[in-house]
């Protein structure tokens with residue numbers, strides 16, 4: 001029988017965090033979801049609130065937390081540029097002070113701890129696809145730096161806690177992930193395109209639409225998280241988790257228009273500062289170490305995400321956008 005664990009998920013009321021809480025609760029664990037609701041919401045975990053094994057706590061991880069747990073998934077941090085650039089100092093603090101607090105907690109209670117890092121640690125990369133040995137090309141002083149450098153520093157802290165205190169750490173570098181419960185107004189490309197298509201507004205492509213991205217469906221990613229957490233203490237990562245299949249922004253826009261049967265036109269706007277032209281994970285390490293690879297194809301994942309946004313727009317109205 002699977003061992004019942006006490007698991008802390010920081011940022012558990014966010015997009016990825018809420019799916020992770022769902023998965024851990026259905027695996028019969030006790031879950032403590034900690035969130036300051038900066039970008040997350042109670043709605044995302046509404047279905048779990050009546051479960052006696054689920055607990056929701058309002059807390060900002062830039063302050064210490066004293067709880068007893070066996071595992072920590074550290075997901076707290078706004079993930080989309082509009083949100084992380086709104087209060088950039090708080091963004092860096094969440095990654096840096098937040099990691100120090102969560103690592104301190106892990107050390108105190110001897111818990112395994114997993115960091116939700118990001119492909120942004122590779123910056124605007126000179127190598128394609130990116131494997132974990134690539135050190136990245138990141139601007140330290142630009143508008144995206146609060147996020148990118150905060151996450152890089154968090155990785156440094158994780159590995160120093162490992163070297164200095166022999167802490168069982170896991171670092172996952174997440175590439176673009178999408179799915180239900182992404183925020184409607186967060187400026188991320190998949191949610192943007194879907195909402196624009198569903199509301200019949202023009203689909204905005206930044207640049208010429210030839211830049212590529214790879215998109216991983218949320219269920220695949222969460223499966224990768226849990227597999228990584230379940231590895232022995234010799235496995236620390238970093239491990240890329242993402243979908244290596246690349247699509248151009250143009251292809252994504254056309255697929256969304258087709259799946260929503262939308263009459264939206266496509267509009268081109270200038271590229272924002274430091275926007276990487278291409279990002280694609282090399283997931284060989286995840287395949288070898290975790291036996292993991294994404295299995296949900298883009299059209300299938302997009303259809304499920306479209307259904308979510310369609311329902312949301314029906315219940316909350318177009319004003320929610």
Ligand SMILES: NC(=O)c1ccc[n+]([C@@H]2O[C@H](COP(=O)([O-])OP(=O)(O)OC[C@H]3O[C@@H](n4cnc5c(N)ncnc54)[C@H](O)[C@@H]3O)[C@@H](O)[C@H]2O)c1
Pocket residue numbers: 010011012013014015016017034035036037038039040041059060061062074075076077078079080094098116117118119174175176177178
């Ligand atoms: N979604 C992606 O494609 C993606 C890609 C790379 C990395 N990530 C990482 O995964 C994690 C989750 O991302 P997401 O897409 O679910 O974003 P999200 O914004 O939906 O979730 C982040 C959650 O953290 C909470 N939070 C923010 N600051 C906090 C603080 N100081 N204390 C407590 N809670 C705080 C927010 O309220 C929110 O619920 C983030 O760390 C993000 O950097 C996500």
